[in-house]
Amino acid sequence: MEKGKIKVTVEDIFPVIKKFLYSDNEIFIRELVSNATDAILKLKTLINLGKFNKKIDDLIIEIVIDKENKILKIIDNGIGMTKKEVKKYINQIAFSGAEEFLRKYKDKNNEYIIGHFGLGFYSSFMVSDKVEIISKSYKDYEDAIHWICDGTTNFSIKNIDNPKSGSGTEIILHINDSSKEFLEENKIKELLIKYCKFMPIPIKLGEREVNNPYPIWGKNPINVKDEEYINFYKELYPMQIADPLFWIHLNIDHPFKLTGVLFFPKIKNKIEIQRDKIQLYKNKVYVTDNLEGIVPDFLNLLKGVIDSPDIPLNVSRSYLQSDSSVKQISGYITRKVAEKLENMCKNNREDFEKNWEDIKIIIEYGMISDSNFYSKAKKFAFFIYSSNR
Structure with a gap:
């Protein structure tokens, strides 16, 4: 297992994220489902270009709630990530994007800012004590990876056996005590309908699809x-x-x-x-x-x-x-x-x-x-x- 520290210049960025967007913490679902959508659209592009030939039954995003263990999962069967890509996009690019977002807007009144776009993956720490990523790249020769961060700047990452048959990414949120509402199916359904109702990839909550990909x-x-x-x-x-x-x-x-x-x-x-x-x-x-x-x-x-x-x-x-x-x-x-x-x-x-x-x-x-x-x-x-x- 490899361990590391995320370099930051915004001091204690995770508490800042939680404090800054406390009243808008629900946007994490929009940001994570948007990321999952992008991953699937990228895989569709590879398929259309003839660069990915494996058969996939359905390209879909699944939302899974484990209320007993206080876990919420966002799962896609998209392009997936390699270990190198996780280090680049999660530890560097995504984090620097969140950091830049907070540096620019944390002292401004929330109600005058539209959308709060740009926080991306790190919005998950508004509602989580710990976040895990399990991802397998579409590239056959690459191992699956497991990334963990506990809400500090410390993270760990290691190669693992692929827990699923194909490519894709699973985001595992360990929901904190002040955000237990996001373990309720009705609440998640409400947010999916609000933010993701017309996203272009089918979204499944439980046994039902909750969106209309073709408005x-x-x-x-x-x-x-x-x-x-x-x-x-x-x-x-x-x-x-x-x-x-x-x-x-x-x-x-x-x-x-x-x-x-x-x-x-x-x-x-x-x-x-x-x-x-x-x-x-x-x-x-x-x-x-x-x-x-x-x-x-x-x-x-x-x-x-x-x-x-x-x-x-x-x-x-x-x-x-x-x-x-x-x-x-x-x-x-x-x-x-x-x-x-x-x-x-x-x-x-x-x-x-x-x-x-x-x-x-x-x-x-x-x-x-x-x-x-x-x-x-x-x-x-x-x-x-x-x-x-």
Whole structure:
């Protein structure tokens, strides 16, 4: 067995991790499942390139809870790691990434930071007294390895016989006493649905898959039926009884990449505190439903999903408001909403008038708060006002 010490410049990094993200410690599940997803996607790439020819029945991520022994496991059958790779990516790169993240943000107010992305593997120490990694590389000639760290900067690593038939990685979390909630299946299921619901690899908890790897926002709208949009709306917002009035499918590759679906809900004149908001994803990983600075205020009454790799994360919301890519994204969303409403008014006037009482609050709010929207909305809004005189 080889032992070593992780070199750090952020003093006592593990207590800092726990203290800094105490209120957001649940993000460890997002970070670890994201890592597992990446490992499987890398193996799929090798398969597609013809560089890995072994038969694999199912590429899948499994979450296993051992409540009696206070253990939570995240298991994938992806590309796996060699001993050399574990030393590089866990002891050096992943750790330095966590260290850099904390150095940059530990003195800032959490609520102004979006997502807390970048902590990666080391987020597991927010909820664990000890973490183990068992991994077998896809390379046949490499031994499986076993890495252990007890929440200090000390670690051990050794070669072992492969405990499984193929490649992959098993992260074993020894859950600490203050984080026992993460040994409850319902809690883990809740977090998987919140953060990982649309990740592109099947995720299994117990005997059931808990995610939808093929959300409609990634499909060509020509191939999506109305019924699929309505079902997706109810998947996003199970407490919504009424169907959405209509929707907008977003898809752009240049000058930024963005996909998504925005729904117009039944609003009438009652504005309630919004529980079901627009959700922001990055590459199908949930980030936040607080889109201040990304979506214009008047469109916060809409519901749905926006997925973009080009929205900067781990930045202050004041920074977002001045970021050029975010301004472009905000402008694009505003334009697409205006175009949808204008086309409805022009080509399906009966439906437009029928829905007016539900949508007018969005239109009126937009006209008084957004000059770009006003210039487009006046064409169809004034038609309604003049018709009602």
